[in-house]
Amino acid sequence: MKYIDILERKLGRKVTKAEIEAFTVMWSEHCGYSHTKGYIRQLPRVGFGGNAGIVPLDDYHFIAFKVESHNHPSAIEPFNGAATGVGGIIRDILAMGARPTAILDSLHMDKVTEGIIDGISDYGNSIGVPTVGGELRISDYYKYNPLVNVMAVGVGRNEHLIPSTAQKPGQVIVIFGGATGRDGIHGASFASEDLTGEKATKLSIQVGDPFAEKMLIEAFLEMVEEGLVEGAQDLGAGGVLSATSELVAKANLGAIVHLDRMPLREPDMNPVEILISESQERMAVVTSVEKANRVIEIARRYLLFADIVVEVTETGRYVAKYNDGTVIDVPAKLLEESPEERTYGYRPVEMPKFNWIKFKNVDAHGVFERYDYMVGTDTVVRPGYGPAVIRVKSSSGYSLVIHSRADLGLQEPYWAAYITLLECVRKTLSVGARPLAITDGINYADPDVQPEGLAAQMKGLKDACEFANVPVASGNASLYNTYKGNGIPPTLVIGMIGKLENLNVPRPRKSAIYAIGFKDFKLERERLLWNEIERIAKAGYFIVSMHDFSTMSTLKQELQKIGLDMKVKSPKCEPVHQLIMVFGDVDTKLPKELIGYCN
Amino acid sequence: MTASFPKAQVVVYPGSNCDRDALWALRYVGFDAEFVDIRSHIGSDVNLLVLPGGFSYGDYLRVGAVAAREPISSEIRDFMSRGGLIIGICNGFQILIEMGILPGALLQNSTGKFICKIVELEVVDNETPFTRYFERGEKIHLPIAHGFGRYVKTNGLVNSQDNVIFRYAQDVNGADELIAGISNENKNVLGLMPHPERAIEKLIGSDDGLRVFLSAFNYIKTSSENMLQKTKVGVA
Amino acid sequence: MQKYRFVVDVQYKSNVRDPRGEMIKRVLNDEYDIPVTSLRLGKSIHLEIEAENEGDAMKLVSKACEKLLVNTVTETYEVRRI
Structure with missing residues (x-):
């Protein structure tokens, strides 16, 4: 049934022209979340329902955070589309009573689109909120539908919520x-x-x-x-x-x-x-x-x-x-009360054997060095290392990760979503933080044509959140990312907040480098891996948790800046693995292999 | 008479965004520091004025141009003439140049892009109130974060080498003679593109900037103690 | 081949917002009491081009505008020979 008929039935009369305009906006997918609200309701949630998600940081402060997409505007006009995307999400954080403290961006595009980078840089730099991290995924799948997902974070005092x-x-x-x-x-x-x-x-x-x-x-x-x-x-x-x-x-x-x-x-x-x-x-x-x-x-x-x-x-x-x-x-x-589209059940299947679908590697320095990532003087771990760590002056600090696995989404959306969340947990633990909550950015093609993929992705997210015991605090959905009937791969972007008890973040140093863990994936081993990452980080060893170790040029360059020369043989592994890289000879019960040195 | 802490004010322009960082840094080294709004007045007991980084009025016309023409500018000029210390950082440096207090011009980086990173600098002159805690020729690390930081000398305005305080160790933005920071002839005004206030703790990357503020702190302390000494001698 | 010089005047389209122009107008109104009623900030690009004749040169300039110099989604332009 067309929404206009639903509206007239609810009103009990013909709609006026003005009402059509108003409800077209309010019941649009963008405002009304018709296709996704049924799924979102099923997620384990915390601090949900306001302009942004809310989690407590300590006895005095809360963190507000949310990811939002600005895909369609950025496709039409990259500079202003991306810039206003930053502006919008910043105001969501602000509306909770928090001072915006960090921006992260997840960009999927077919080549480094200067306009998008400039838009984020121009806006974020000017308002004085540091852009502290992000991911840049280059693939032809996004030629007509670039994805610009921006996550903003803010810190407020409890009495100001x-x-x-x-x-x-x-x-x-x-x-x-x-x-x-x-x-x-x-x-x-x-x-x-x-x-x-x-x-x-x-x-x-x-x-x-x-x-x-x-x-x-x-x-x-x-x-x-x-x-x-x-x-x-x-x-x-x-x-x-x-x-x-x-x-x-x-x-x-x-x-x-x-x-x-x-x-x-x-x-x-x-x-x-x-x-x-x-x-x-x-x-x-x-x-x-x-x-x-x-x-x-x-x-x-x-x-x-x-x-x-x-x-x-x-x-x-x-x-x-x-x-x-x-x-x-x-x-x-x-x-x-935008009409709700039906949700589809999804029964998880065993994880398929994923193939490597490589997205193009680019040097992220050309991008993140155009963002002011230091303003606010709280950036403890800066871009280039993976997760960002931000301190709160006169308190502790928090970690920030933004991550997606569209390469897996293309093959099987349930496990893609699941694995994305697990990898966020590993990244968070690797800097000595504990996961607090996530914000999810759903980017999908046409849910009317392929409803089952969306159902699988949402079920994967739900199951993974329950497995990890990490709730969802906020989210965003961008649907209809299609061009002439062809859609983007299901691209679930997850932003994770972690809490640090202290700021003794493990730092890289001269040492031997080991690959620790497993080259393939078994869910029952995941907790074991998490415990090991937590323990190793606590012992002060620098850990790198990446899904693809084959290209580490950004990290290598970042280490050069602090006078370290990393020479490693990239560990071979499956597209979904349980492997981390550790700087230093640490005792572990997991398989361990010497792969290089940092001098 | 009790010796009081040196007093500093951070001028907050509409669009300043490193004002809070500057205040934090000043207090970190012991200044009695506060903000001053552009509609307000510079305190008569202020020793150091910081013009912070940011995008005053969005930098929509020319970097620093609108801010430089605010009514508070005449107070800043008077403060300078009285010998007060002024540090203009990044946008603050751009404002000082637009005000004509410092010579030259700051144009768009040669890359055409905003650049944010920690760079190596050489301390060219350690005989200013802001650099007494450095060695001459010492290499230090400070962050930069700017789109318009390419310093160009304008005809006859930089009359001597004496004005250059910091130079980049390598070219980063195409600045003439790698100039990163300069002073006026009296050396009570420092303008620089790098951000010393972002480098006061190792935790966030570098603490080399600390000594810029410590130098100023110490300079103010010693000059006021000298004054006090002279007064005492006078009385005796 | 001859050299021809042009100015390309680039402006935001009238239905596209120009926050920079608005802010500058406001400062002129409020702080300098100059009764500017409209102010739009654009770009002016001076270029010199080699072509057989003026018509060809003009075509090349238009191509440069459409391909790179102008964001035709948000901007309009005028070309003048100088």
Whole structure:
């Protein structure tokens, strides 16, 4: 059934033109997660449901983190697509009351696309959030559908944790940030398909404004510090409509939205355009009437626009007005209740024998040295080593990994997802951290054509999370990554947060280098391997955990910078293996082989 | 009269993003340090002013151009004339150049790209308040992170070698004569593209930058003690 | 073969946002009290090209614009002979 028919049945009447526009955005795959929410519900979760996932770091701090894709915009306009991708995910972190502290990116493309790298670099560097790690996978499979997944992380103080909802009638919502223009109208539905079932192809370009984003970050954190923020949402896909309806719907409240109060960049915009514009660098802040003026004052001091746009009501209805006219009037909950596509069961099969499908090797230095990975002076382990380690001044620190195995996804999505998670755990343990939680970035082709692959991937993720006892705190889904009917390999990107008790991270040193573990994979050995990695890291030995040891040029170069010359014979292994590389002669009950030296 | 800690202020421009790092570094070495907003005023008891890195006003027009024309600039000039110490780091250096306090120009890197890495530098001049803790010719490591750090000498403005304080050991951004940091003639203003405030702990890569701030700290301490000594002598 | 000189003036399309221009306009308005009502930041590219005649030269310049100099998704351009 077409979504439009479902909508009319629920409303009990014909829809208006404005409602079609509004629900096209809200029930798009991008906003509504129709195809994936059934699977996401089955995952073991923690700190889920807000703008970003939340896990406790210590007694005083929480970590907010999330991965988000900006694939479609980056395909059309690499520079601005990637830049606004960074901007959007940063605001998700910010909305939780956390200061953004790190960016990681997972890039899949057919060649190093300068525009994408420049977009991330230009935006991230300017806002002063370090890009501390990432993965760069080059393959022709992504020729028409590059994948730009950006993970952002932030740290906040517990008393500053901000809910992603309004709480009571009488509150108001201030929208502040850059002025609103027509940019990105229907961006959300462009990123998936529209209500009529037609795949949307409308051009929709958002231009990033990193200076406004930086001002937005500082203004918002000042509001949080002053205790002015009672709830918050960033304005991303679906603009004012999505942000404000989510804020009230989650609390079973309603809203009156005064669209005529929105500061416009293009004065001739019609009310629906104002409602769904995806202009970047804007936030919605729930506050009380008394505090609202102070919120506006702070925003203006940071050279931003701000106004009270929404009154929170008890009616449960979402009413958008322009002057005295009503633009839409619908139940707020209905906007959030996008129809749910059926989920498919998946019965795991035994792991197949995977073949090596090599993605092209590139030297990552040419990429990560264009990102400011040091600003904030907390980057303890910098790009080039694998996992990043970030400290929290006056506390401990955390590890960050972003990882995917599309080469396996191409062959069998269940085990690909499973193995990706296990490898994230190994990487996290290798720097002496313990896994806390993950964020998952689903990148998939057409779920209507190949629903079983998505089901397999999601089941693999669920089973692996349960095996590892690592919950999911946030996630994102990008579907319809197809070109003329051909899709990308199922590409599950996992971002993992780990916790460090201290910052005595194992460092490389002059030593013999050993390959420890198994050249093939057996699930029942995985825990044994984890215990060994944990023990070896604790003993201070530098560990390298990679899925493909055949190309280690980035690590070799990184070691050269600190005066070390690594000479190793790459250990031969299966595409899925249980092998790590250890710098130093450590006792272990696992198979061990001398493979080279570091001088 | 009790000897107080040297006082420092970090000027926060809209778009500065190394302001918090600079404050952390200053406090780490013992400065009594705080931020100063561009609408506010430089404290009368301030000894050291830091113009931090970042992208003031997004660097949308020219690097440092809009920030250099803020009203606080006249206060910065007065502070300099009184002999106060100023360090401009990265965007701060660009702002000092746009203000005309330091000579030359900073243009886009010869690679055309932003560069972030730890580089080797040579300390050319150790007789400034900022480099007293270094040996002349000493090789040190500091991070760089900039897109517009290629220093070019402009006609007649760099009149002598005396102004060059740091040089890159190898070419990184195409700068004239490998120039990484310079001072004014009085040597109370230092502008440099590398980030000493990012190199104050071995944990995060290098602690060579620590000595830039320690030098300034020690210089301020000794000059104020000398002043105190002179006052005492005067009284006796 | 003759040498021809051109200026290519590259601007964002009118429906594409120019945050840099907006910020500069705002500073001029607010801090310098100069009543600029519109400001768009673009690029101007000066180039010299060898061709048989002006028509050929112009074609080559257009090709350079379409292939590399201009992001035709977000930008428009004008070519002037100088």
